[in-house]
Amino acid sequence: MVFSSLLFIFIFLPLTVFIYYISPKTLRNFILVIASLIFYAWGEPLYIFIMIFSTIFDYFNGVLIVKYRNRKIVSFIIFLNSIIINLGILGFFKYYNFLVDNINSILNLNITASHLPLPVGISFYTFQTMSYVIDVYLNKVSVQKNIISFATYVTMFPQLVAGPIVKYADISKQLDNRKESLFKFGSGVELFITGLGKKVLLANNIGLLWNSIKSTPTKELSVISAWLGIIGFTFQIYFDFSGYSDMAIGLGKMFGFDLMKNFNYPYISKSVTEFWRRWHISLGAWFKEYVYIPLGGNKKGHRKQYINLFIVWFLTGFWHGASWNFILWGLYFGVFIILEKIFLLNWVKQKTIISHIYTFLTVVIGWVLFEFENMGECISFFKSMFGFNNLSFIDSNALYYLKTNFLLFILLIICSTPIMANILNFLKKKFKLKAAIVIPIAYILIIFLSTSYLVNESYNPFLYFKF
Structure with missing residues (x-):
């Protein structure tokens, strides 16, 4: 089940909201846990046991770490066991086949491996449970004694599948003391609809262009067709993932949670360093806190800092998938970030237009x-x-792609910037009464158009499901 499906929008979500709000506050976390388990089990019923195991396992790890805190060796063994088991589960499901394939290739062996499907969201909830155990061990957070509250943190369906990656420290107080309100619920609905529009109306439509160009043999592509295709994918993955993140944050607000912002208009960045402060913010924050800083960060000289960055970006690429292209992708950005720290950032800062390009x-x-x-x-x-x-620089196919997608590209460019948000905020402040009428109509229109698209269109992928 995905957020951008008719089943979720018109059946699962309304039922969950209704049951949640008619229940007493003491039962609301339990309602969220049950709803989340149903949501997760909808497509992968067997894999629900992995999530349940991770939840129970790390709940007791936290309790035991605190119980034996005065016995440092015992506490450390519990902590280390938790990290090894969590990474072991993630590694088995995500990287086992990759490891076997590479061993076969290097050693000319023929080891067979069962190609198991990747449990949806395992990279995200594994990082969340690990962050909890690490912070409890380092005494940064208090242990959670209520297993239902902890299960709410791990399984909460709004951010379960694709983040944002929520650190326990950021949400611990909200688990038992959050305040739902009509204003927060309304803000959540607005965010959800905005994300739905980004995903269904923008990402899916430009994704059709990329699918068409990607399926064309590369030797038949003109230069312009190739660039149109990959720029199309550039917009698709942004609106797909940021749209899903907006929906997740909006859903969180509907249930009283404030989840961190995961995207901040990354395509207006003036450096690669800035881009990664704006793209998938929660992942960058996780690696910074739990990998980069423990390695020493930038406190042990430039050479050590560059090595630390290299490690972080290797892991960032590897986290995204068990394939060499993801590792190369991570290292590619790592190299640019290191170059920017050495000299490139000072140069691009002086040339605004060039820096954007x-x-x-x-x-x-x-x-x-x-x-x-x-x-x-x-x-x-x-x-x-x-x-x-x-092949030619431009051909008839490229001209056709340009003609049929020109207005869509204009819309994508505008929506990749804060322009629309600024206009919306201006209208809310300048024309309060009229905005109170016009803006809801605009959201209803987005819902109507998105629903119409989902009814008539079979193309509705979610790119980050495979991570």
Whole structure:
């Protein structure tokens, strides 16, 4: 089940909200846990036991760490066991086949491996349970003694599948003392509808263009067609993932939670460093707190800092998927961030327009590495982009793509900036009464158009499901 489905929008969500709000406050966490388990089990009923195990396992790890805090060796063994088991589960389901394939390739063996489907959201909820155990061990947070409250934190369906990655420290007080309100619920509905529109009306439509160009043999692509395709994917993955994050944050507000913002208009960035402060913010914050800083951060000299950044970006790429293209993608950005710290950032800061172009092109080229798991296809697509496949600069297909998607690209560019949000805020402040009528109508229109699209269109992917 995904947020951008008719089943979720018109059946699961209304029923969950209704049951949640007619229940006494003491039962609301339990209602969320049950709803979340149903949501997760809808497509993968067997994998629900992995999540239940992770929840119970790390709940008791937290309790035992506190119980044996004065016995440092025992406490450390419990902590270490938790980290090993959590990473072991994640590694088995996400990286086992990758490891076997590479061993077979390097050693010329023929080890067979069962290709198990990846449990949806395992990368996200594993990081969440690990952050809890780490913070309890470091005495940064108090242990959660109520297992239902802890299960709410781990399984909460709004952010379960694709984040944002919520650290326990950021939500601990809200688990038992949050305040639901009509205003917060309304804000959540607005965010959910905005995210739905981004996902269904923008990401899905530009995704059709990318699918068409990606399915075309690269040797038949003109330079312009290749660039249109990957720029289309650049917008697709942003509106797909940020739209889903908006829906998640909006759903959180409906149930009284304030979840962290996960995207902040990354495509207006003037450097790669800035881009990664605006893109998937919760993941960057997690790696910074639990990997970069423990490694020493920037406190042990430049050389050590660059090594730490290299490690973080290797892990960032590897976290996204069990394939060499993701590792290369992570290291690609790591190299640019290191270069910016050495000299590049000072140079691009002095040239505003050039800095925007440099950042956008760097990110677009990075998405090629991200999208093509087969490195042969990746290299061939790069050749098409830069005119090495001996085809024309522009052809009739490219002109057709431009003509049919021109207005969509304009809309995507505008919606990638704060322009629409600024206009909306201006209208709310300047024309309070009229805005109170016009803005709800606009949201109803988005719901209507999105529903119409979902009824008539079979293309409704969610790109981050595979991570």
